[in-house]
Amino acid sequence: MSNQYKKLLWCALAVTTLGCSKVNEYKDIVSSDKTKPDPVTNVQVKNEAGAAIITYNLPRSENILYVQAEYMINGQTSRQTKSSYYSDTIHVGGFEKSQDYTVTLHTVSRANVQSDPVEVTVHPDTPPYLQAFPTIETKADFGGININVLNELKANLGIITITTDPVTRQHEIVNQHYTNGDTITYSVRGYDTIPREFGIYITDQWGNISDTLLTTVTPIYEEQMDKSKFNGYILGTDVETGFGWEIQNLWNGNTGSPGYHTEQPIQPLVWPAVITFDMGQAAKLSRYTIWNRGIDGSGNWLWQAGAPQTWTLWGRESDPVDETLPSGPGAPGVGETSANGWINLGTFTLPAKPSGLPNPQYTNADLDFWNAGFSFNFSLELPKVRYIRFQCLENASLTNNFFNIAELTFWGDPR
Template sequence: MNAIYKRYWLLLPAILLLVIQLACKKTDGYNEVISTDKTKPSPVTNIKVTNFSGGAYISYSLPDSKNLLYVQAEYKINDTRSRQSKTSFYSDTIMVSGFAKSQDYEVTLYTVTRADVKSDPVTVKVHPDTPAYLLAKPTVVLTNDFGGVNISVQNKAHADIGVILIAPDKSTRKLEIVNQHYTNQEAISYSLRGYDTIPTQFGVYITDSWDNRSDTVYATIKPLYEVQMDKSKFQPYTLPSDVGTDFQWYLPYLWDNKTGAPGFHTPYGNFLPKWMSFDMGQAARLSRYTIWYRGVEGSAAYLWGAGAPQTWVLWGRADQPVDENMPDTTGLPPVGQPTANGWINMGVFHLPAKPSGLPFPQYTGDDLAYWNGGFNFNFALTVPKVRYLRFECVTNASGTNDFFNIMEISLYGDTR
């Protein structure tokens, strides 16, 4: 070994020991008091309050002290829960939030130094405007739906709220939580199904991020009758303007009770909108449907991409179909109303967004589970009975808009 390298090799243990000692010394420094000045700071002055829904902004003048670190607010948001807010000395405003009602609340303010010394308290009253969860509560509407109940709520503040549904437990018959729906959407509407067609009492209350809870809205609901349409009766009903198929992915694969390949696939180069038609074999007042798209096959992932329909229109009719070129999403008749040749607009539908928001082809495990579970869509209660359906794809998820594919579809409704 070269003499110079040998010398460095012998010094290496000492160098490592020095590095370790320095690292330990730096770590110990985090536990030291950042100031030894124990002088009590002066409190804030010139306090002003600006209330908002569920909270308030409190502005103030800071004392002239280089030792000041932050301002702290302590307050109760309801009868049982207290909160604490902090803001640095760089700001002259602190926000307090989470209040349960629109009423007077006391907030105690302190200035705090780098030596963790508090000033004398200063108490200020705030009177927040009505919090978002209480604004949402009067908008709760419970209506009967196929196989269950529909819940609609208006959340104009786009606040984070929880819509909590209660119903009788099948064993105890006591009202228990059966569904919790958390969202910040403005227009909330969803259905809970699996109930018999007998009058059932349901209740809904609204919560917020601080566990505040509204009173409960009750309603006795008689769910509408619903069954899954018998796929053994489905068959193609191809009309002259219908799009063709390719790759031996034929229309009947849409109802073979398999969500994997093959499915239905149009040829490439057929620029959208394009449509295909089929016969359910019996008329029904349709309530909803579930649709599955091409997912992960080998090393390829088609989630939120490729030929997955992005926007589509469903058409239906009870009488024998007459062919026509279907309008796209412009110039449609109202939902439940027919075109000139009798195709009834059953609704315009859109592919739900990817939960993670990642760009194609990236996805998470939650994204994949959401995709593989199929997407559920409701029909308006105003649509009449139909037997024949026409699926019109207007755009696809990849944006090429020259083909589309679907793996499986299940439909539900009242066949009586």
């Protein structure tokens, strides 16, 4: 990954965190007053995780433009932070560890003349990337390794995975997961079912790097489920098909329209609405991807209309008996069964639109995100299943009287 791309990722995370906050600009203002400004006084420090907030009294002068802080965040990197003369506070951050650091403060005049320096010692608390490092947990996953990290401060972090490259025989970066989420769970896949050593370390937006956790796991076998074996399996409580968008379209390899569509509205209305199909073979499922109706000849359906908003998948290996599946409070949890033996494989939610724009507005990034499909993992503790019931709990329009899907793809171990 290039440094330029990393910067773009960090910028995107910063926008997510800071929203549309105004950024002060410190443009030189022409002044003929070359008098050296007085320094700040009454300096106070409040230490934070990897950072500190410094407050002070400004000198009584209309010629002050800003206050500047200069400091080293580690043994190699220096930073410079500025604060407007309208403020009595400056934030310094990006420190590598919890220890003493010297911050030098200058007031700067409108003629770009600096005051005498004022040195202040800060002692930041343990920075977020180091707080997150001991929380790393790993386990074998289908085709690779599953990684879990707690980021309680919701800081901008990079979770970096390395493993031995077959050509260089050296540890090389194979995945870079940038996030400011508090609970981080994801998998790195694409590996054979033989023991493999992985390393995981954490970095932050200032380039600080934790130690590396080394662990050896044996990836679990997985393959894409053979769609040629899929068939519909209509049960009495399944909803009716609408508009000729048949259930077979869910596994025809076409992620565009037409897909599957219920009646609209479902008559008589029974909600949550359920459809059932047979994968043709039992498998311990690892993950799946769902594609929803996007932009076609009849309009823009991104995050709208009949796209499932929340849904539950149910499965069983044999004897697909019918029943009205439970939902809501008191319904069986993941891995638990309904009254007639359907296993809850998980309840899932449509990811939010990255741009946050109101419908029907969208960006190119939103469209790419939608068209790529949304992928979800299954619990490693689930048993083999063959028959699947898709239970739509809400649709994106919240009319809750129809739903549609373009394509479904499953992965797992059918052996």
